[in-house]
Amino acid sequence: MPGYSIDFDSIRKRYCKAVDSFSPGQIVLSEDAYEAVVHNDHCSVYCHQTFRSSGNLLRCGGCKFARYAGVKEQRSAWKNGHQEECAALCACAPRVPPATIRLAARIYWKQQRLTLGDNALPECIQTLEHHWDDLDDERKQSFAQMAIVTREYMKGAGSSNVPDAKYVAYLLARFACNNHTICDDELRPIGVGLYPQGAMINHSCTPNTMQSFCGARIVFRAVQRIPAGAEATIAYIELAATRAERRAALKDNYFFDIDAGQMASCNIFPYEEPLSPAPEEMTLDNTLILELSRVPFTVMDEHDRDLTNVSNAPGSGANALRLQVEKHAPFVEPENEETDSGASQGSADAPDWRVKVQCWGPTFWQGDSVSSANTPKAKAVAGMLAGAVRSHTLAIELLSQGRAAEACRISTRALQTLCRDMQNHIWRMRLLEVQLRAAIECGSQWEVALEAARALLKLYRWLYPKIWPNMGLHLATLAKIAALLEQDDDAARHAEAACAILQFTHPESPILQEMLRLWHDAKASLSAISDE
Numbered sequence: 001m002p003g004y005s006i007d008f009d010s011i012r013k014r015y016c017k018a019v020d021s022f023s024p025g026q027i028v029l030s031e032d033a034y035e036a037v038v039h040n041d042h043c044s045v046y047c048h049q050t051f052r053s054s055g056n057l058l059r060c061g062g063c064k065f066a067r068y069a070g071v072k073e074q075r076s077a078w079k080n081g082h083q084e085e086c087a088a089l090c091a092c093a094p095r096v097p098p099a100t101i102r103l104a105a106r107i108y109w110k111q112q113r114l115t116l117g118d119n120a121l122p123e124c125i126q127t128l129e130h131h132w133d134d135l136d137d138e139r140k141q142s143f144a145q146m147a148i149v150t151r152e153y154m155k156g157a158g159s160s161n162v163p164d165a166k167y168v169a170y171l172l173a174r175f176a177c178n179n180h181t182i183c184d185d186e187l188r189p190i191g192v193g194l195y196p197q198g199a200m201i202n203h204s205c206t207p208n209t210m211q212s213f214c215g216a217r218i219v220f221r222a223v224q225r226i227p228a229g230a231e232a233t234i235a236y237i238e239l240a241a242t243r244a245e246r247r248a249a250l251k252d253n254y255f256f257d258i259d260a261g262q263m264a265s266c267n268i269f270p271y272e273e274p275l276s277p278a279p280e281e282m283t284l285d286n287t288l289i290l291e292l293s294r295v296p297f298t299v300m301d302e303h304d305r306d307l308t309n310v311s312n313a314p315g316s317g318a319n320a321l322r323l324q325v326e327k328h329a330p331f332v333e334p335e336n337e338e339t340d341s342g343a344s345q346g347s348a349d350a351p352d353w354r355v356k357v358q359c360w361g362p363t364f365w366q367g368d369s370v371s372s373a374n375t376p377k378a379k380a381v382a383g384m385l386a387g388a389v390r391s392h393t394l395a396i397e398l399l400s401q402g403r404a405a406e407a408c409r410i411s412t413r414a415l416q417t418l419c420r421d422m423q424n425h426i427w428r429m430r431l432l433e434v435q436l437r438a439a440i441e442c443g444s445q446w447e448v449a450l451e452a453a454r455a456l457l458k459l460y461r462w463l464y465p466k467i468w469p470n471m472g473l474h475l476a477t478l479a480k481i482a483a484l485l486e487q488d489d490d491a492a493r494h495a496e497a498a499c500a501i502l503q504f505t506h507p508e509s510p511i512l513q514e515m516l517r518l519w520h521d522a523k524a525s526l527s528a529i530s531d532e
């Protein structure tokens, strides 16, 4: 008996409800893929039947595309769809269609094997949300074109039966809002699968459940106590994103707004950032909204009211303040800003910023304008944010060119100058992430890496649920850096914390074994020192 049921409400339609209560780490739902495929660029590293990596895979002699861990896996794959797939791949060789097209074809061939009829789908797929009526013409056209390609690919399997284009286009639209990306231990996407039960789980920006993969099997676990009767939710999108980014991603891909209905809890997300357009893309007609929360400095309005203490956002005290910055009159360079670290460059003829302060909720400040003369600090914030964004872009670019030392220097400088007052700001977090990557890639900047990883840990603790894959991996990185620097105390502490998470998020992964070893070694080394 599963510990969940599928219920219905008018906003989210079907949802997954806990019948029993779940404690943190407990499995809520676990399911094999209805169908799954390995991404094209990972085809030679992962077994197409088990989705496990190996350096020694057998290659299908027919299509020369599919790879298998052994003869047993190859036989089982042949019976379960590769027979048709192999013929279709041979017919279009050397080209290989994208993963979603191969997945659609496999679902159709499965339906043929189950003799469901040419244009029929099993109920568990037929009833999946497709949002066809919400799609704009361009997206509909794109699905229609992909459907034509899919049908051509299917014809290569030799059968004269191929489903009509509408069937395929709707199936592809269902994929877009129901598929799960299959990830490896490092959370890199390696394939895509359809999980009809898992697809019943709705989104929350403060989820109580997370998904991980054992091969192509998906496992949903509670990340906090879920009382009986509560809805199980996952994050459809990266949580380490601004509210604006999360809203846009959910609207574009899943056609709902986190402001809608019962999702007001999403407002508690603490990080905000400049919304689009990016500062450097602004034209005179554009405005840039800076959404700040828990601002560590004071912003006053024209009546000397301290706007940073306003806390009246719906559902929480966060996100209460919104500064709207418009290009206006000449811009005054914020103090302490270093131009060579990507900060905004002020000059007499550069446009100025006018700062408009808005608060959510029923306050008399709503929509008030604040003249630039009264808001030097807000202007400094605007300049520093713009500089932080530019430094981040530059550092990422340098990293992609293999110039890790420069990326490390740029991000370090930006963190010391532009972000020093932005303790809990998303752009500080992003700069720290680049700094950490760059410092590790340098291979010599381990002290810098350790500091960055420690600072990120504080932010991640705030941002992620206690049991969360990124958190386990980050603690593992921190433990490894501490061990490298022979800081055994730190290494043991972080390895222990990593194991406490990884046992749920990565139960079968070598990363967990590595952390258990590191924890054991660091403890042994500590007790050897105390014995001396």
Ligand SMILES: C[S@@+](CC[C@H](N)C(=O)[O-])C[C@H]1O[C@@H](n2cnc3c(N)ncnc32)[C@H](O)[C@@H]1O
Residues within 6 Å of the ligand: 011, 012, 013, 014, 015, 127, 128, 129, 131, 177, 178, 199, 200, 201, 202, 203, 204, 253, 254, 255, 256, 257, 260, 263
């Ligand atoms: C994978 S399906 C989830 C199951 C879906 N509720 C159903 O009835 O089939 C994703 C779709 O569910 C809806 N949904 C998911 N989370 C939601 C939320 N937090 N608020 C509103 N709608 C949501 C959206 O329509 C989204 O495109």
